[in-house]
Amino acid sequence: MKSKITLKELAKLLNVSVSTVSKALNDSPEISPKTAERVKELARLHNYKPNPVAVNLKKSKTGTIGVVIPNISNSFFARVLSGMEAEAQKHDQQVITYISNESLEREKQICDMLTSGFVDGVLIAVSEETQKKQEYDHLFSLVDYDIPVVVYDRINIDLPADKIGVDDENSFFDAANFFRSRGVEKIGLASAIHHVGIGKLRIRGYEKALEDTHHYLAKSSKPADLRKKIKSLFTKDKVEALLCTDFESTIMATRIAYEEKIKVPEDLKIIGYISKEVAEFLTPSLSYIEQHPQEVGSRAVDLLNNRLEGVYEPGKFREEIITTSLVHLESTRF
Amino acid sequence: MKSKITLKELAKLLNVSVSTVSKALNDSPEISPKTAERVKELARLHNYKPNPVAVNLKKSKTGTIGVVIPNISNSFFARVLSGMEAEAQKHDQQVITYISNESLEREKQICDMLTSGFVDGVLIAVSEETQKKQEYDHLFSLVDYDIPVVVYDRINIDLPADKIGVDDENSFFDAANFFRSRGVEKIGLASAIHHVGIGKLRIRGYEKALEDTHHYLAKSSKPADLRKKIKSLFTKDKVEALLCTDFESTIMATRIAYEEKIKVPEDLKIIGYISKEVAEFLTPSLSYIEQHPQEVGSRAVDLLNNRLEGVYEPGKFREEIITTSLVHLESTRF
C-alpha cells in the first residue's frame, strides 16, 4: 500500500525545495551532480513517479490520442487499433478508444466529448451512416477546436485533415487483371458495401480493369437479396471468377458455391476482402487482399504526431496510401 | 479556431470572481439564480467546457480506466472491449487500451506504466505467457499501488482482485451431455489451448460429463501436430461428435472433415468456441458456445466502479460468472 509519494514530500525528506527536486529528476543542468544523485536515489527508493495528470496540466496537453472506430468486431479495425497502440507506446502516448458502431448519433456524441479536451488529437474512420448522410459538422467542429484530426481508411471525405488510406481501387483493378491475364472471361463482383466509399472504389477498380467486357455485378446491402444475386451469377451467368468487396459477400459466396456444389477453385475462383486469420482457415482457403492494417494504424499515429509537432505546414494536409497485396491461397489455384 | 476559453476569462468578461463562475456552472445552491443564469448564458455562448485535465487534478483522479487485452484480433476480446467502452461511456469514463499480444514482457511494461497513475483502475485478461510462467509480480504491484484491478475472462489466477469470467467448465459439460442425450457414443475433443486456464476448464467439463466413457482427445499447441491428432480422431477412432475449445481447433476440424470427405452434420457433429460472426458463415454453419462478451465487458466496468465507489468491502473480492449458451446451427443438426 505505498500510496504515491509527491514531489513535495520528497523535498521535505531531502530538506531541499520542490523546484530542486523537480529539476534534479528532469536532469536539469542547473543542479549539482551531488544533489541530483541524492534526489534520484530517494526517488528510486520511494518509487516516485510524477503524477501524469499534473504534468499534463502544466504542459497544456493530455498525452493522449483518441481513436474512433466504427466497428471493432471487424478484424481490420481491430488490427488497425493494434498498430496504433504499438506506435503510440513508442511516443509514450495513451490511446483512448471510442466505438461508434457505425452510428452517426454516437459519432456526434464522441466528437462532442473530444472537443472538451480529453485528447491531443483524433484518429477517425467515419461511420457508414455518416458517409451515407454526408453529415460532417461534428468533424468540422473538431477542426474548429484546433484538435488535429487524421482520417484513416475511409478517406474519401472532404475534411481539412491528414489522411491515411488503402489503395482500394487499385487492389481490385489488379485482381481483375490477374484473372484476365489467366484467360478467365466471366469475372463477377459481389458487394454488400457498394454504397459506401471504400466499396465504390473497389467496384470502380473492377470496372476499370474490365471496361471492354461485360460486368457481372451482385450488389445489395440486404443479405437475402445479395444471396439471390450471387446465386444468379453462379447458376445463370456462370461466372468463372468472383471478387468480393467485403467479409459478408465473401463468406456468402463461398457458402453459396458449397450449396450449389460448385467446386472452388476448379470451377470458380474467388478473391475476397477478409482477414488473413479467417481466410487461411476457410474451406478451401481463400485468396484475399492484404490491407496491412497495422501499418495503417502506425502511420496514422505518425501523421498525427508530425502534425502535433509542427512538422507539416499548417493548412496543408497529407494524404498517404498504403499499398495492398493480393495473397494467393487455394481459391485462386489454377 | 475558437481556442478554448477558461474560467478565468469567463470571470473577467462577467466581472465576477472565478469561484462564482465555477459554482454557477456546477449548479451550486450558493449562487443566486440571476448570476447563475448570466454565467451559464455566456458559457454557452463561448462554448465553454471545463478542462478535464484540470478537473481531474483537482479531484485526484483520472476519469480513465485502463484495459489490457491479450489479443485484439480475437473477436471475443474485441467484443469485450466494445462492452467495456459502452459501459464506461455511461459513467463518463474514458477507456485507455493496451494490447499485450500475449506477451509477459509487454504486460510488465504496461503494468509499469499504469502504476504511474494514468488510470483510476485496470481491467485485465492476463497473457498466455504470463499464465504459463505464472509470474504475477507485476500484477501484484498494481495492487500495491492501490490501483483497483478487475480480472476478466482468464480468472483462474490467485490475485486479490475482483473477477468476471465465463462458465467455461459448465459449457462443455453441458455440450457433452447434449450429445449423450442424443445417443452419440464417441464424443471427441480438440484443443489448441489445453495448457491455459480456460482450455483446462473446458476440457474438465468434457471429462466430467464423460467420466464413465472413453475420452477421445486431440490436444496440441503445434498446428501440424494438432492436425494429425484430429485427423486420427476422425479416421481411426471415427468419433461422431467433436467439441473444440478454441477458434483454431474449430476451424481446423471443419477443414479436416472437408478434406476427408466426412459429412457434417450427417456423419460428424461439431460444436466450437468461435464467434457468432464466423460461425454463421462457415460451411456448414457451426454450432457454437455464445460467451456474451459484451456482457463480460460491461460487468467488468461495473465491478471496477463499484470498487472505486466503495460499494464493496475492502479486502473482500467478488467473483462473477457469465453463463454461456449453446447456439445450435447446422453442424449439430440431427
Place this chain on the structure above:
DNA sequence: CTGAAAGCGCTTACAG
C-alpha cells in the same frame, strides 16, 4: 450571495 485564498502536483522563468 460573492470573493479571496489555498491547493491538486507539477514545471520553469527569475532572483539571489
Place this chain on the structure above:
DNA sequence: CTGAAAGCGCTTACAG
C-alpha cells in the same frame, strides 16, 4: 547551484 514565486485550470472550504 538553490529556492521562492507564479502558474497550468480548476474546486471548495472559509470569511465577509
